[in-house]
Amino acid sequence: MTNRILSLAWVAFLISIPFWMEDLYYLHVLIVTGIFIIAAMSLNLLLGYTGQLSLGHVAFFGIGAYVSSLVSLGFEIHVLPNTTVSLDPKPVWFAMLVAVIFSGLCGWFIGRVSFKVRGAYFVIVTVSFAEVVRLVSLNWMELTQGPMALNNIPYLTLGIPEVFEVEFIGKVPCYYLVLAVAVFTYVVIRRLVQSRAGRAMIALRENEPLASSVGVDVTRVLVLATIVSAGLAGLAGALYAHYVRIVDPDVFLFIYTVTMVIMVITGGKGTLAGPIVGGLVFGIFPEVLRGFQVQPEIQWITYGVLMILIVYFLPAGIVPAIRSLLPRRLVEGGDGSVEPNATAEARS
Amino acid sequence: MTAPTVLSIEGLSIRFGGLTAVEDLTFQVREGEVLTLIGPNGAGKTSAFNAITGYIQPSAGDIVYRGECLVGMKPNQIAARGVVRTFQKTSVFSGLTMFENVLTGLHLRGKQHPLAIMLGLPSVRRDEERLRAEAWEILKLVGIEARAGEQASALPYGELRLLEVAVALAAKPTLLLLDEPVSGMNPTETADFMTLIGRIRALGITILLVEHDMKMVMGISDRIVCLNQGRIIADAPPAEIQKDPEVIRAYLGERYVRARG
Numbered sequence A: 001m002t003n004r005i006l007s008l009a010w011v012a013f014l015i016s017i018p019f020w021m022e023d024l025y026y027l028h029v030l031i032v033t034g035i036f037i038i039a040a041m042s043l044n045l046l047l048g049y050t051g052q053l054s055l056g057h058v059a060f061f062g063i064g065a066y067v068s069s070l071v072s073l074g075f076e077i078h079v080l081p082n083t084t085v086s087l088d089p090k091p092v093w094f095a096m097l098v099a100v101i102f103s104g105l106c107g108w109f110i111g112r113v114s115f116k117v118r119g120a121y122f123v124i125v126t127v128s129f130a131e132v133v134r135l136v137s138l139n140w141m142e143l144t145q146g147p148m149a150l151n152n153i154p155y156l157t158l159g160i161p162e163v164f165e166v167e168f169i170g171k172v173p174c175y176y177l178v179l180a181v182a183v184f185t186y187v188v189i190r191r192l193v194q195s196r197a198g199r200a201m202i203a204l205r206e207n208e209p210l211a212s213s214v215g216v217d218v219t220r221v222l223v224l225a226t227i228v229s230a231g232l233a234g235l236a237g238a239l240y241a242h243y244v245r246i247v248d249p250d251v252f253l254f255i256y257t258v259t260m261v262i263m264v265i266t267g268g269k270g271t272l273a274g275p276i277v278g279g280l281v282f283g284i285f286p287e288v289l290r291g292f293q294v295q296p297e298i299q300w301i302t303y304g305v306l307m308i309l310i311v312y313f314l315p316a317g318i319v320p321a322i323r324s325l326l327p328r329r330l331v332e333g334g335d336g337s338v339e340p341n342a343t344a345e346a347r348s
Numbered sequence B: 001m002t003a004p005t006v007l008s009i010e011g012l013s014i015r016f017g018g019l020t021a022v023e024d025l026t027f028q029v030r031e032g033e034v035l036t037l038i039g040p041n042g043a044g045k046t047s048a049f050n051a052i053t054g055y056i057q058p059s060a061g062d063i064v065y066r067g068e069c070l071v072g073m074k075p076n077q078i079a080a081r082g083v084v085r086t087f088q089k090t091s092v093f094s095g096l097t098m099f100e101n102v103l104t105g106l107h108l109r110g111k112q113h114p115l116a117i118m119l120g121l122p123s124v125r126r127d128e129e130r131l132r133a134e135a136w137e138i139l140k141l142v143g144i145e146a147r148a149g150e151q152a153s154a155l156p157y158g159e160l161r162l163l164e165v166a167v168a169l170a171a172k173p174t175l176l177l178l179d180e181p182v183s184g185m186n187p188t189e190t191a192d193f194m195t196l197i198g199r200i201r202a203l204g205i206t207i208l209l210v211e212h213d214m215k216m217v218m219g220i221s222d223r224i225v226c227l228n229q230g231r232i233i234a235d236a237p238p239a240e241i242q243k244d245p246e247v248i249r250a251y252l253g254e255r256y257v258r259a260r261g
């Protein structure tokens, strides 16, 4: 209950921001941070709950960005000497939907391929996948324009044409769009991890042999987690594409995956709030440094030092550390007793 | 009027490279009984468990449970058919509370489609409530409900071993395999565990046990199979096992001497 009030207060605060934040640049920082937080939340489903480190997570993000851009822009490619495949431009909402589904399918593929590989091998599979996708985006000029980038990507409009339409262009509407998608992502992941499916994911992380001894189909669970995780990362990528409205192969840079991993680990992997807290810290902190007009090198060093300090002193992350400071009664949900219906709520 | 056979092991052999852990093992488990596998360290008891529950592939032989061949199935498929085991080396979900451990163990009893979960359908909420109630029942059955909210890693050893049984029971076994469940327990805990076995039996669950504690083995087994170096040397009720010269020479003798000394 306390949790729910706290979440609502948070959302109310976030909704209020554009009303008093006058500098649009800061709103831009929040939008980009928000998009990264969505990606980090999706990564957390894999890394924090199933315990599998995907070091190619940016691949799903980038695929979402490219697919959504291409479907909304339309394209024409020559596959065989005499065959061309073409697609007329589609509405942005539809393009975003296709992007989510396509990313989810890629997640399914990775989940299937990783059928028997865990740990280090899963890392290698995901890293290789991301690299392959990056090379495709760089070299398939006809489709992606390669390094010349896809330009003039349309922005999202929702509603009935000519009657009532919301255009998501400019900072304030985009801010609310990202906020809405972030809340959606949070709710989906929360429902998932607090259900039978999520418990199976956690079981896989905690003790795989025991999980299978009670009937958990390890492959199935891993595939489900990668599908949802990839789909949500693709959604973040699609948001990004229609916000910045230009996409080039740099969306696949390894450093973005690293950023997401840092956000999840410092915030607290396997906690719902972890990626949000970690994302806010590492999304906003560099801007604070910029505000002090420090040199970029110093910025990066400070960034690194902060990360090391957090990981060293709070190995489980910021959120679990704060939680362990709170009085136990508060965490357990009030009266300290554990009722059959109270436990999961209390630990969320 | 013997009960029907539920699990039938025929000519089971397990080899690890050049080492033969189990050689031509043949025995049957009958509905509702407590059958105990005994034998010296390294006799192949755990290996037999691993083969039955799909954790290792036997080199030869058949494992048939209620008419279905289990060889080649994955552990989760075998669990879905009612054959559930515990592990010799303590194995729980240590980062979760006792209650969550059991809730996780209830996996096979849950009915929730991933899409329904993500859409937050009321059917999922109802199913969760049902599972929570069932988890609570299991904790009570095993007698560990008092500490339901405590994290497994913080539990004393005795309760940890009980939790393992609770997690296995959550998977709704019809055949429960327990690998040295009372090792490390004190005599009071062991005595309590024996009454727990009685309660599990009363639920109609057949039990295949591996145990070195002879007081418990003799007290609760309907039948005992003694292994030595991968082979069966005896298959009889407790009273006969105690008198069997080969069993005494290979296993019991050594135990009795140790117990006295």
Ligand SMILES: Nc1ncnc2c1ncn2[C@@H]1O[C@H](COP(=O)(O)OP(=O)(O)OP(=O)(O)O)[C@@H](O)[C@H]1O
Residues within 6 Å of the ligand: B016, B019, B020, B021, B039, B040, B041, B042, B043, B044, B045, B046, B047, B048, B088
């Ligand atoms: N995965 C494995 N790889 C190689 N050898 C193994 C493996 N598992 C078991 N063994 C060997 O197989 C033999 C039987 O071991 P097993 O664990 O089945 O014995 P056990 O009867 O359960 O003994 P204990 O009473 O000590 O638990 C031993 O010699 C053991 O070293």
Ligand SMILES: [Mg+2]
Residues within 6 Å of the ligand: B045, B046, B047, B088
């Ligand atoms: Mg053993």
